[in-house]
Amino acid sequence: MLDRLAAAIDRHCVGLGTDTAVPRLFLVSVEEPIEPTDLLYEPMICFVAGGTKRTTAGELSQVARPGEMLLTTIDLPVTIELEQVPYRSAVLHIDDQALTEMLVEMDDTTPAAPSSAGGQVCAPMTPELVDAVTRWVQLLDAPEDIRPLAGRIESEILYRLLRGPLGPVPRQWSPADTATTRVREVARWICAHYTEPLSIDAIAVAAHMSPASLHRHFKAATGMSPLKYQKSLRLQEARRRLVAGDATAAQIAQAVGYVSATQFNR
Missing domain, CATH: 2.60.120.280 (Regulatory protein AraC)
Structure with missing residues (x-):
């Protein structure tokens, strides 16, 4: 088969x-x-x-x-x-x-x-x-x-x-209000706003979870903390742009949300 x-x-x-x-x-x-x-x-x-x-x-x-x-x-x-x-x-x-x-x-x-x-x-x-x-x-x-x-x-x-x-x-x-559905929505939100500063406390409030609970459930689902998840998204997009060769490293750093080009280069 x-x-x-x-x-x-x-x-x-x-x-x-x-x-x-x-x-x-x-x-x-x-x-x-x-x-x-x-x-x-x-x-x-x-x-x-x-x-x-x-x-x-x-x-x-x-x-x-x-x-x-x-x-x-x-x-x-x-x-x-x-x-x-x-x-x-x-x-x-x-x-x-x-x-x-x-x-x-x-x-x-x-x-x-x-x-x-x-x-x-x-x-x-x-x-x-x-x-x-x-x-x-x-x-x-x-x-x-x-x-x-x-x-x-x-x-x-x-x-x-x-x-x-x-x-x-x-x-x-299921549309039920569970920790699982909240984590899925948080992940979608980070994907849509990964270039912006990330406040765990603000996301936890929006998800109706404590910061500790959000961190625990999010890491269980994704294998990483919300901050590391955001970093992975930024670096994936940065790598894609670097390979495309249509911008400098400093420009790409700014485009994916890094305030410091030095931090991005490191």
């Missing part, structure tokens, strides 16, 4: 990775070893059909092997290392509304995971889930089928996910 999925990915992946005509589907295909890469992951599920990928966020690390899925539940700056190639994966960018609607439709009797669950978790895919993901990618072979079928198969994938070993984790997408 994994061979069918890997073959479908190969047929439609352009370069190392590509968006597709199927909404929220991204394909990755890497033949040769590459340098570790820094990326900002959004909430998504990575279904690995071949090769091995390690993602590291702060003090947390996850390894996804063939036949496994990596669920990212929070906006997360990560370092990616491909430990085994060729690497093939299909990525579903999670739509909050679609997931919430599925939770409402289901007989939701499975308890949610503890709020201390990390922002990335890995587990084996069930055969039913592999089959659904394969049919989802194979829609690219028949573009006329994408509009009527893509949403239906995506719903099936979410259903299989919620009924599988990682089911308790995405149940935290």
